[in-house]
Amino acid sequence: MDAKLTNKMTWLQILLVVAFCFLAAFFCQHNDGLYHQTIYQVDQVQNGRAVKMTDEFQNVDHYHTQQLYGTITNGKHAGQKLHIKNSYSDSHAMDHQYTKGQKLFITVHTQPKLHATVKDIKRDAPIAFLFAIAISLLFVILKLRGVTVISSILINTILFWLAIKIDHNNNGAAVILIFSILAVIFCFVTLILVMGWSKKMLVTLSAVLCATAATILITLIVFGVTQERGVYYESMQYVTQLPKPLFIAEVLIGVLGAVMDEATDIVASLATLKQERPQLSRMDIFKSGRQIGKSIMGPLINVLFFIFMAETLAMTLLYLKNGNTWHYSFSMNMSLGMTSSLISGIGIVLTVILSSAFAGLWIKGDER
Amino acid sequence: MGSITALGLVLLVLMIIVGGKQGITSFLSMVVNFGILFFTIVLIAFHLPPIIVTIVSSVILLSITIFWSSASDNASTTAFQASVIVLILIVVIIIPIEYWAQVGGFGLEDSEELEGLSTYVGINFTKIAIATAILSSLGAVAEAAIAIASGLDEIVSQHQAITSGQLFVDGTVIGKQIIGTAVNTLFFGFFGSSLALFIWFYGLNYSFGEILNDKVFAAELIAIVVSLIGVVTTIPITTWIMSFKLKRLHKSQLKE
Numbered sequence: 001m002d003a004k005l006t007n008k009m010t011w012l013q014i015l016l017v018v019a020f021c022f023l024a025a026f027f028c029q030h031n032d033g034l035y036h037q038t039i040y041q042v043d044q045v046q047n048g049r050a051v052k053m054t055d056e057f058q059n060v061d062h063y064h065t066q067q068l069y070g071t072i073t074n075g076k077h078a079g080q081k082l083h084i085k086n087s088y089s090d091s092h093a094m095d096h097q098y099t100k101g102q103k104l105f106i107t108v109h110t111q112p113k114l115h116a117t118v119k120d121i122k123r124d125a126p127i128a129f130l131f132a133i134a135i136s137l138l139f140v141i142l143k144l145r146g147v148t149v150i151s152s153i154l155i156n157t158i159l160f161w162l163a164i165k166i167d168h169n170n171n172g173a174a175v176i177l178i179f180s181i182l183a184v185i186f187c188f189v190t191l192i193l194v195m196g197w198s199k200k201m202l203v204t205l206s207a208v209l210c211a212t213a214a215t216i217l218i219t220l221i222v223f224g225v226t227q228e229r230g231v232y233y234e235s236m237q238y239v240t241q242l243p244k245p246l247f248i249a250e251v252l253i254g255v256l257g258a259v260m261d262e263a264t265d266i267v268a269s270l271a272t273l274k275q276e277r278p279q280l281s282r283m284d285i286f287k288s289g290r291q292i293g294k295s296i297m298g299p300l301i302n303v304l305f306f307i308f309m310a311e312t313l314a315m316t317l318l319y320l321k322n323g324n325t326w327h328y329s330f331s332m333n334m335s336l337g338m339t340s341s342l343i344s345g346i347g348i349v350l351t352v353i354l355s356s357a358f359a360g361l362w363i364k365g366d367e368r
Numbered sequence: 369m370g371s372i373t374a375l376g377l378v379l380l381v382l383m384i385i386v387g388g389k390q391g392i393t394s395f396l397s398m399v400v401n402f403g404i405l406f407f408t409i410v411l412i413a414f415h416l417p418p419i420i421v422t423i424v425s426s427v428i429l430l431s432i433t434i435f436w437s438s439a440s441d442n443a444s445t446t447a448f449q450a451s452v453i454v455l456i457l458i459v460v461i462i463i464p465i466e467y468w469a470q471v472g473g474f475g476l477e478d479s480e481e482l483e484g485l486s487t488y489v490g491i492n493f494t495k496i497a498i499a500t501a502i503l504s505s506l507g508a509v510a511e512a513a514i515a516i517a518s519g520l521d522e523i524v525s526q527h528q529a530i531t532s533g534q535l536f537v538d539g540t541v542i543g544k545q546i547i548g549t550a551v552n553t554l555f556f557g558f559f560g561s562s563l564a565l566f567i568w569f570y571g572l573n574y575s576f577g578e579i580l581n582d583k584v585f586a587a588e589l590i591a592i593v594v595s596l597i598g599v600v601t602t603i604p605i606t607t608w609i610m611s612f613k614l615k616r617l618h619k620s621q622l623k624e
Contacts, residue, residue, distance in 0.1 A: 035577050053488060061488040092494055093473040093487035123581045126469035130593050137600045145544045149551050160559055164570045194548050222374045230370030238477055238564040240571050246564055254560020261549040294387040295438040298394030299514050302433045303507035305398055307557040309405055310504035311588065314474070314496050320413040321489035335372060342375040349382040
């Protein structure tokens with residue numbers, strides 16, 4: 001009976017999730033009125049012949065042209081039919097192949113007569129669809145806990161945006177200071193949401209902050225001693241201000257989540273341990289903390305390693321295909337990701353030591 | 369000595385202090401993972417099919433991350449099986465999404481860096497975006513699978529008589545604790561690695577709609593949300609495999 005009930009529940013849930021995802025995507029397919037930019041829907045496509053081309057590194061690609069026939073769907077030209085030419089290559093590195101039914105952002109020119117060029121493709125529907133899947137999975141699997149997770153992400157996103165605003169208003173003068181303060185607030189908010197206000201939370205907070213500060217200090221010392229040899233700031237992407245402080249701020253924020261994750265695990269387990277066996281000495285607690293940390297740190301370092309390294313893939317590949325050596329392609333694209341991964345690793349290992357030590361010093365058996 | 373070598377040495381020493389032998393293994397797993405990742409890129413550069421190469425190397429990367437961690441045999445086997453299933457799920461979700469959103473390749477923000485580079489290299493960059501999204505989720509999925517499998521293995525070894533139904537409930541409880549913080553690891557990693565991009569958007573007054581539809585931003589966002597989906601689905605899948613094994617164990621014990 002019970003099993004039947006849960007089965008029914010799951011089917012209903014699955015149906016609701018699917019409906020929710022498609023609704024989200026459907027809404028975004030038809031929200032053109034919300035945009036200032038002109039949107040164009042492709043009604044018909046005529047593909048031209050492909051032309052083979054070879055670049056100076058003997059890379060073979062094909063160049064295609066296509067004729068798009070469609071309608072403008074918003075703004076003052078809404079409803080007008082338009083014909084646009086487009087060209088694309090097989091590699092799609094900087095261009096797109098458009099298909100029937102797609103929506104595109106276009107720039108409209110009225111002189112001498114109405115014509116347009118495609119700026120970019122409209123991507124909000126797939127993103128909304130993916131978000132809908134993620135949010136419904138969070139609720140289905142985590143139930144009420146999903147609310148905490150989502151609100152923590154939301155609050156942190158808003159804080160992050162505010163910090164960027166402040167940074168911009170200062171013309172990027174005090175990046176490290178701004179993002180250090182932000183890091184403290186991030187930790188405070190996130191840990192309160194995860195653990196609630198308690199002594200355990202304060203122990204975790206101090207471990208996280210000390211570990212992060214020590215990490216940045218070690219990084220700066222190492223950079224000083226080695227004179228930053230092999231750190232190519234010029235290869236940093238999307239830089240609009242002084243690269244070095246920006247890089248430090250990036251790593252600082254990047255490692256924070258992993259460090260909090262780990263410190264929460266260690267402190268919570270040690271608190272439970274001390275409660276069950278209050279006779280354990282400070283040294284015993286420290287040692288068990290190290291034992292727990294030892295097994296978490298490896299996988300945790302790999303989490304950040306994959307996030308930092310995977311995003312360099314496309315550019316590294318392009319460098320390799322442009323006749324550069326492995327070493328040069330690595331240096332110009334992957335070395336900064338590698339540096340961030342190593343710095344995060346140092347932060348994660350330091351957290352094991354500090355959170356075990358702080359838990360040993362401050363957590364007593366009679367409190368939770 | 370270069371900075372990377374020096375930082376690597378500092379990390380190695382710290383890991384040995386904390387973890388002893390396990391510390392060396394963890395350090396090596398990162399080095400070997402890097403080697404495999406780089407080799408994957410080289411294979412793709414030699415025009416091997418990007419998605420297949422990525423899936424094969426993902427399985428290898430997962431096995432190294434999981435089997436070289438200090439988890440027990442039962443826990444790491446379960447974690448590996450679960451993470452491979454999650455990997456398949458991720459691949460199934462990401463392929464249509466990437467073709468739908470067309471976030472492959474480079475955006476206008478990359479123009480400066482692309483100067484002097486030929487972008488007509490005959491490799492489909494939509495497939496490269498799929499590979500990127502799959503690879504960036506691996507660490508998070510492996511970590512979640514190890515954490516849940518270890519927790520459940522601990523319970524099974526302490527209460528041999530636990531029913532598989534009860535284990536499923538326990539798994540969900542452990543999973544909930546782990547996810548709350550694992551999500552933070554992912555999102556802060558994302559915030560950190562795209563800090564420069566966000567400052568760029570703010571500085572150039574991008575509107576919300578422009579950011580959401582921006583190729584570079586959309587690519588990063590899709591990668592991180594797919595990782596999140598991977599981490600969340602790891603909970604029921606790992607728990608399910610563990611309780612399935614327990615059921616089989618109970619059955620074979622009954623026969624004896």
